[in-house]
Structure formats: structure tokens, C-alpha cells
Amino acid sequence: MSADQENLDMTHRDITLLLAGAADEVEIGIAPYQAVIRGGRRRRARRWAIAAATTLVLAGSTGATLALAGLPGEGGNRVAPAATQPASPEARHVYVPQRTTLATGIDQGKKWRVHIDVWGVPRDETEARLQLDAMRRSGERPPVRQASDLVGKTSYFVGRSVGDGKSSTIMFNTVKKVEPMSAGDSQFAAVPLDPGTSGPDRLVVGQVAKSTEQVTCTWKDGTTSVVHRVPGYDVNGDQGVIRPAAGSPQNWFVCLGPKGTGSKSVGVPK
Amino acid sequence: MGDRKQARDTEFQSFVIGRWPRLMRTAFLLTGEQHAAEDLVQSTLEQVYVAWRRVGSADDPEAYVRRVMINAHARRHRRRLKEFLAPRDDSNLVREVADTGDRIAQADDRSALLKALAQLPPRQREAVVLRYWEDLTETQTAEAMGCSVGTVKSNAAKGIAKLRAIPGLTEMVAEGGRK
Numbered sequence: 001m002s003a004d005q006e007n008l009d010m011t012h013r014d015i016t017l018l019l020a021g022a023a024d025e026v027e028i029g030i031a032p033y034q035a036v037i038r039g040g041r042r043r044r045a046r047r048w049a050i051a052a053a054t055t056l057v058l059a060g061s062t063g064a065t066l067a068l069a070g071l072p073g074e075g076g077n078r079v080a081p082a083a084t085q086p087a088s089p090e091a092r093h094v095y096v097p098q099r100t101t102l103a104t105g106i107d108q109g110k111k112w113r114v115h116i117d118v119w120g121v122p123r124d125e126t127e128a129r130l131q132l133d134a135m136r137r138s139g140e141r142p143p144v145r146q147a148s149d150l151v152g153k154t155s156y157f158v159g160r161s162v163g164d165g166k167s168s169t170i171m172f173n174t175v176k177k178v179e180p181m182s183a184g185d186s187q188f189a190a191v192p193l194d195p196g197t198s199g200p201d202r203l204v205v206g207q208v209a210k211s212t213e214q215v216t217c218t219w220k221d222g223t224t225s226v227v228h229r230v231p232g233y234d235v236n237g238d239q240g241v242i243r244p245a246a247g248s249p250q251n252w253f254v255c256l257g258p259k260g261t262g263s264k265s266v267g268v269p270k
Numbered sequence: 271m272g273d274r275k276q277a278r279d280t281e282f283q284s285f286v287i288g289r290w291p292r293l294m295r296t297a298f299l300l301t302g303e304q305h306a307a308e309d310l311v312q313s314t315l316e317q318v319y320v321a322w323r324r325v326g327s328a329d330d331p332e333a334y335v336r337r338v339m340i341n342a343h344a345r346r347h348r349r350r351l352k353e354f355l356a357p358r359d360d361s362n363l364v365r366e367v368a369d370t371g372d373r374i375a376q377a378d379d380r381s382a383l384l385k386a387l388a389q390l391p392p393r394q395r396e397a398v399v400l401r402y403w404e405d406l407t408e409t410q411t412a413e414a415m416g417c418s419v420g421t422v423k424s425n426a427a428k429g430i431a432k433l434r435a436i437p438g439l440t441e442m443v444a445e446g447g448r449k
Contacts, residue, residue, distance in 0.1 A: 012402055012430060019299060019403040022380045022387070026298035026307055031290035033283055036312055040319030184309075265305050 039184075039270055089127050093120035095134045098246035102158070102205065103254035110163040112193060114170075114205055114254050118247030119155040127151075139167065142174045152176055156248060158205055160195065168195035170205055178249050181209040184270030190263035193256065200262030207250040208242060208268055215242060216267040217255035225255045282322050285331065286315055293339065299399045300343050302388040310346070314339040336404070336414040340396055386436045393421075394429035401426045 089095060097117035104113045117140065122128040128150040135142055140157045144150055155174040159167040171189045181187075188206025192199050204217050217225045217240075227240040229251065242253040257263060290311065297307035297314075317338050318325055325334045387395055393415070400411040401422070411422045 015398070015430060015433065016402045016405070018380075018383050019399070022383045023295035023299050023403060025380050025384070026294050026304060028291045028294050029308075031287045032308075032312060033286050036286055036315045036319060039312065039316035043316050044320050 035270070042183075042270070089120070089122070089130075093118070093247060094122050094127050094131050097138075097157075100243075100245040100248075100252075102243065102245065102252050103240055103256070105256065107162075107193060107256070108259075110194075112160065112162045112256075114158065114160045114203070115167070116156055116158045116245045116248065116252060118245065120247070121152060121154050122150050123152070125151060140169065140172070142172065144174055150174065154178065154247070158189075158252075160191075160193070160203060160205075162194045162196075165195065170203075181207065181250055183209050183211050184268055185209055186212075186215065186266055186268045188253075188266050200257075200260065202257035202259070202262060204255040204257070204263050204266060205252070206266060207248070207252050210244075210249075210251055212242060212251060212268055214269065215253045215255070217257065217263060218265045218267065219257040219261045220264045221258060221261040223258060223261070225257065227253050227255055278322060278326060281326055282319060285318075285326070289332075289335065293335070296399060296404060297339065297343075299384075299387060299403055300339075300395060302384045310339065310342060314342055317342070333410070333413060336400070336406075336410075337416065340400075340414050341416070343396065344392060382436070383433075386433050390429050390432055393417075394425045394432070397422050397425035398429040398433070402430075 097119045099115055099117050102114045102116055104111070106112070117138070119131060119135065122131045125148050129147040131150055132142070132144075132147040135155070140155075140159075142150065142155045142157075153174050153176050155172070157172040158170045160170055161167040170191055186206050186208045188204055190201035190204045192201060193203045200220070202219075206215070208215060212229065214226055214228050217227070219225070225240060227242055229242040240253065240255045242251050245252050255263075255266075293311045293314065294307055297310040298304065301307045301310055314335060318331075318335055321334075325331045328334060387398070390398065396415055397411060400406045400414055401408070404411075406414065408419045408422050408426075411426075412419045415422060415425075
């Protein structure tokens with residue numbers, strides 16, 4: 001190590017101390033050895049399954065893609081190959097998104113609702129410009145600098161509204177390809193139910209893999225809410241569920257915590 | 271054959287139990303969140319388990335584990351990076367300045383540092399954590415991050431500069447942390 005390098009390291013010792021202090025904040029807990037082994041075996045099995053499937057595709061003809069696209073049992077969310085995509089932008093939901101209500105209920109006498117809008121993929125700049133205009137009219141702002149950034153990408157916006165108030169965006173994204181989630185994965189946001197207040201973060205909205213059967217939301221007061229997967233799009237009652245959303249390759253869940261407490265954690269079994 | 275497998279499992283078990291605390295701390299600095307850290311370490315160890323036959327007999331299993339963890343972190347972040355959470359309006363919250371030596375103030379300092387770390391781009395955060403928390407050399411950090419030593423230098427320097435540019439942190443650093 002050079003003298004300069006040593007000096008440089010010495011000057012950053014304070015940062016090292018601060019990092020050590022911050023690292024001590026984590027609760028270590030007991031190493032989940034059995035869970036690691038189970039997960040490792042699952043990964044190994046998946047790797048073998050993928051290897052076997054790859055061999056099959058290589059051995060098969062070029063019709064393999066079409067055959068896969070025709071497989072039943074995945075609901076309406078499987079993305080069709082480009083050759084079979086509907087041609088018009090309207091049919092592809094480029095100008096009007098597919099909206100799914102993820103959850104609804106009544107809290108303190110006010111009706112609340114969480115929804116997701118999934119916008120189709122614009123194929124060129126004209127479609128992208130019109131889509132951006134439509135998004136702006138709906139109050140949705142995609143994370144792009146200019147309309148052309150939307151070309152070839154799908155966008156989604158998850159919003160909530162309470163009472164007669166305007167819908168407020170919780171999370172949004174614009175991506176070329178939505179990466180599939182694995183069992184045990186989750187992406188979620190915890191926010192106050194009422195966008196006009198600063199807390200507590202009682203409303204948890206997130207996405208999980210299609211195979212996820214249940215999600216457990218744990219609240220700071222020690223209580224938990226468990227939501228289960230339902231097959232369809234209908235929203236009946238105000239019980240939280242895991243459901244598909246039109247146009248989204250993942251399933252979505254919503255948990256609402258008891259009054260006065262916020263989200264502590266979200267658990268998804270692997 | 272069975273005995274060898276048994277021995278490998280025992281070896282892996284002691285590896286997991288022995289490394290768990292350190293890996294959790296590193297993951298916590300990388301992710302800034304308890305559950306995300308647990309997830310990151312667990313999925314890292316799952317991948318290590320799959321390759322344990324090779325990794326366990328390697329000269330430096332630690333280096334492999336670090337590489338897997340950094341890759342997993344980068345992959346998650348690539349996915350999450352584009353996941354924009356709508357900004358929350360915290361403007362009505364008043365941040366009180368507490369006396370030094372106060373336990374609450376210490377917790378605030380740590381949370382300020384974690385927040386500052388979280389604001390760094392992932393590669394800069396990885397470089398800072400590996401260099402200054404894991405205390406790796408630039409070469410070891412470059413191996414873990416899968417990049418050149420020059421990239422490590424530049425990411426670490428930028429990361430540190432950004433940390434020092436945060437006013438609250440400058441005070442903490444000047445005091446050597448509120449110990």
C-alpha cells in the first residue's frame with residue numbers, strides 16, 4: 001500500500017467508526033440455517049428444471065414459442081408473443097390504461113380505494129407522445145424526461161384515494177420488461193392511508209410472485225394482517241387479498257393496519 | 271459418499287452460523303433496512319449452498335460470498351432502482367437538534383448515516399461499505415464488485431465525498447460520532 005493510500009485510509013477512519021455504529025443497529029437474530037437449506041435446495045431444483053426446459057426447447061422446433069404461449073392455467077396475464085399482439089394502440093391499452101381495483105373499504109366513515117393503472121407499450125414516438133399526454137391528463141407522471149423515453153416500455157401507477165379526494169400515486173414505474181418475481185420476493189410501499197396526512201404508514205401495497213399464496217403484514221403494535229390469494233379481479237368487501245391486476249405479470253396485495261399504528265414488516269413465505 | 275455429504279453439510283452449517291452476524295451487518299449497510307438485509311443474506315447463502323461443494327473447498331470462500339452478495343444487491347437494486355416511490359411531503363416535520371451524548375441523538379446520527387448511505391448510488395454505496403466497513407483492499411473490493419480497481423477508487427471517493435457533503439454528517443464526523 002502506498003503512503004498516499006495509507007493517509008487516505010487514515011482520513012476515513014471516522015467514516016469507518018460511523019459505519020460500525022450504524023451496522024450495530026441491525027438485529028442479528030439466529031441464523032435461519034434450515035430456511036437457507038430449503039431455499040438452496042429449491043434453487044438447485046429450479047436450476048435443473050431450467051436446464052431441462054432449455055434442452056427441450058433446443059431439441060424442439062421453432063414452434064416452441066407459440067406452443068408455450070398457448071399453455072393454459074396462467075390467467076389472462078401471460079404476455080403474448082409480438083406476432084399475436086393486437087395491432088391498434090387502443091387494443092394495446094396505449095392511450096387508456098387497464099385499471100384494476102386492488103382493494104377498497106371504509107375507514108372512519110370514509111370510503112378508500114387502491115387501484116393500479118397499467119399502460120400498454122407504445123411502439124413509436126407518436127404513440128408515446130399521445131400516451132404521455134393521456135397520462136398527464138390522468139394526473140400520472142411517468143419517470144421519463146421526454147415522450148420518446150416511453151417507446152417500447154410499459155408503465156404502471158398505483159394510486160389511492162380517500163373520500164372524494166383526488167387519487168394520489170403511491171408507486172410507479174416505467175420499464176422495458178417487468179422482471180418476474182420469485183416465490184418469497186416482494187416489493188411494497190407503506191404509506192398513510194390518507195394522502196393528506198403524514199402518518200402512520202397503515203396502508204401497505206405491494207407486488208409478489210404469481211405463486212404467492214399469502215402475505216403477512218406485521219404492524220408496530222404487534223398485530224398482524226394476513227392476506228390470501230384470490231383468483232379473480234372482483235373486489236368484494238374490504239378484506240385485503242392478493243390478486244392479479246390486468247396487464248401486470250405480478251400479483252398485488254394490499255394490507256390496511258389498525259388505526260394509530262404503522263407498518264413494521266411484510267412477510268412472504270418462500 | 272454419504273459421509274462426505276454429511277461433512278459438507280456440517281461445514282456449511284458452521285459457515286452460516288459463524289458468518290451470519292457479519293453478513294447481516296454488511297447487508298444492513300447496503301440495504302439500510304432490517305428485513306431487506308435478512309433477505310439479502312439469506313438469498314446469498316442459498317446461492318452459496320448450491321455451490322458449496324466448490325466454494326467450501328476454495329481458498330477464500332469469503333471472497334465468493336461477498337461477490338454473490340454484491341451481485342444480489344446490484345440485481346435487486348437494478349429492479350428497485352426504477353421503482354419510484356412517490357415522494358412524501360415531510361416538510362411539516364421539525365427536526366430537533368439534540369444534545370450530544372444523548373441516546374436519542376446517537377440513534378438519530380446512525381439513522382442519518384443510513385439515510386445518507388441509502389442516497390448514494392448503489393455502486394458507490396457498495397464501494398464505501400466494502401472499503402470502509404469490510405475494510406477490504408481496493409483489489410479485494412474490485413473482485414467483490416466485479417470491476418476494476420480504478421472504478422472502486424472513483425466510486426469510493428465519490429461516495430465518501432457525498433457523505434461528507436451532508437451537513438449533519440460533517441458534524442458527526444467532526445465529533446468522531448456521538449459515542
